[in-house]
Amino acid sequence: xxxxxIIATIVASVIAMEFVAWGxxxxxxxxxxxxxxxxxxxxxxKVLEKNDLYGIAGAVMSISMFVVxxxxxxxxxxxxxxxxxxxxxxxxxxxxxxxxxGLVHQRYFKYVPKxxxxxxxxxxxxxxxxxxGKEGGVSFGFVFARDPAKLKAELRAQRETGEAVxxxxxxxx
Numbered sequence: 001x002x003x004x005x006i007i008a009t010i011v012a013s014v015i016a017m018e019f020v021a022w023g024x025x026x027x028x029x030x031x032x033x034x035x036x037x038x039x040x041x042x043x044x045x046k047v048l049e050k051n052d053l054y055g056i057a058g059a060v061m062s063i064s065m066f067v068v069x070x071x072x073x074x075x076x077x078x079x080x081x082x083x084x085x086x087x088x089x090x091x092x093x094x095x096x097x098x099x100x101x102g103l104v105h106q107r108y109f110k111y112v113p114k115x116x117x118x119x120x121x122x123x124x125x126x127x128x129x130x131x132x133g134k135e136g137g138v139s140f141g142f143v144f145a146r147d148p149a150k151l152k153a154e155l156r157a158q159r160e161t162g163e164a165v166x167x168x169x170x171x172x173x
Contacts, residue, residue, distance in 0.1 A: 001080055001081070001084070006084050009081055009084040009085060009088065010084050010085075010087050010088045010091065011088070012088070013084065013085045013087070013088020013089060013091075013092070014088045014091050014092045014095070016088075017088065017089055017092035018092070018141055018142065018143050018144055021092070021096065021141065021142050022140045022141040022142075022144075024054070025140040025141070025142070026137075026140040029051075029054065030134045030135075030137060030140070031134070033054075034134045035050070036050045036051055036053050036054065037050075037051050037054070037134075038050070038051075038134075039051060041129060041134075055093070055096075055097070058089065058092075058093050058096075059093065061089050062086045062087075062089035062090045062093065063086070064086070065082045065083070065085045065086030065089060066082065066083055066086035066087075067082070068082035068086075069081065069082030069083030069084070069085070069086060070082075070083065092143075095143060096142050096143070099121060099142060099143060100125070100142050103118060103121065103122065104121065104122050104125045104126075117145070120145045120147075120148065121143075121145045123145070123148040123151075124138075124139040124145035124146060124148055124151055125139060125142075125145070127139055127148060127151045127152065127155060128140065130155055130166055130167050131155070131158075131164045131165060131166055131167070132164075132165040132166070132167060133164075133165055135163065135164050135165070136155075136158040136163040136164020136165075136166075137158075137164060138151040138154045138155055138158075139151055
């Protein structure tokens, strides 16, 4: 592969992972995988959560792609793009860890952004946590954050239709 193709594959993989993460968050974590994700939405003082098992699942995806792309493991049947896709998944995992666990949930450092996109990310994810239980909700992505005012309006609509139970401090006009 050319250096351009390698960089393009890595960048495309990082971007694609936001869509994979959105779908996994909405349909797996808030669906049949709620048992692992529930403690992430409930107050606790533990260092680790069951939800952290999803990080291991992401690592397995990355490692699997490294294996598929490795001539040392796969021999002549190695698929070179696998290495670069694995690297893209790894980079997304690092971004996720820094933004979601670090910035939003302050597991690694204490910093509350006052403006800009970082503030929008924090607001959007706080609105994601505004629902009680797994039903309904907004902002299932981790790196792309929609306008918080629009997210609040969606939460109000979900509360009115009974789609979601929204905490009182968020759904009010």
